[in-house]
Amino acid sequence: MTDRRSHTTRINRVIDHIDAHLAEPLGLNALATVAHFSPWHFHRVFQAFTGETLADRVRRRRLEVAANRPLASPRTSTLRIALEVGIGSAEAFTRAFKAHFGVTPSAWRRGAARTWIERQREQLSKIHQADRKANQAAMNGFLEDSELWPRRRFQGKRGTAMDVTIRTLPETRVAYMRHVGPYGSSSITRLWQLFAAWCDARGLMKPRRMMFGISHDSPDLTAPEQCRYDACVQVDPSFVAEDEAGVQIISGGRYACASFTGPPSEINGAWMRFYCEWLPDSRYQADDRSSLEVYDTDFSIDPDTGAFTCALCIPIRPL
DNA sequence: CATACAACCCGCCAAA
């Protein structure tokens, strides 16, 4: 139990390291070094913690990133894509890809991706359906329990046309607690509740700080149970990671930002509209950095509806 | 926490 928590930071560091160094060799020995475990012990701990083997994890991430790429730039060869994500040959790529997604990379490009994505979205909406009550309950619990957030009533202004601005966000050091599971579910509300208490105990709530929600995975490609979400608070360089929470750097750079106002149950729909309606018609494409929810220092919650305002930010580069 | 061993997978050559 406490064992599990003391390992959380080290395992998460490895997981983040994998994503940040996909193109490089990621063998057991190298990653065990990152985690400060002996290779043998590390293998066991990692598997117990994540449910998948280290090599499986590395391969899965490489394939997911690769699968995302040809959608944006169909011109680059599959070999090049394979090399960019750290798979050493076209043959290995084809085989691994087919084993994971059920189709060859070229078939994926010619439309198979669509059906995969639709299946993912169906799956997720079923999860949301089943989770509706729990989500409501979590929100109520959150509102009753927490005096940490300022209250403010929002007038009934529903989101109509989303206005999007391109912003350059600074690199930001944050402390975070991670949840792995379907996006938009009640667990994430509970994560924030937990995280707010954790922050408050360390004086990170009283003078308000920038806070962030990070979505590391694309819910269209990654299985719902494997999607990572981090609740984050900005911290000074002197702040060190503690058991339950790690420290990471949010990449700066260009983001497309849309304002969202509403209860947590609606944020997933807003993300979908942003990605499906705005992004394809824009002059930008998403890059490999993670999507962010940005909660400004004037953050507040409507005590009746649970509505709040935040910015949804997609990392972008020009087409 | 270590060793030892079998299975698996990557990387390479060839070819459809």
Place this chain on the structure above:
DNA sequence: GTTTTGGCGGGTTGTA
């Protein structure tokens, strides 16, 4: 020319 499949040796991985 690019992508996929098959076969194969050898290194890595997973587990007893």
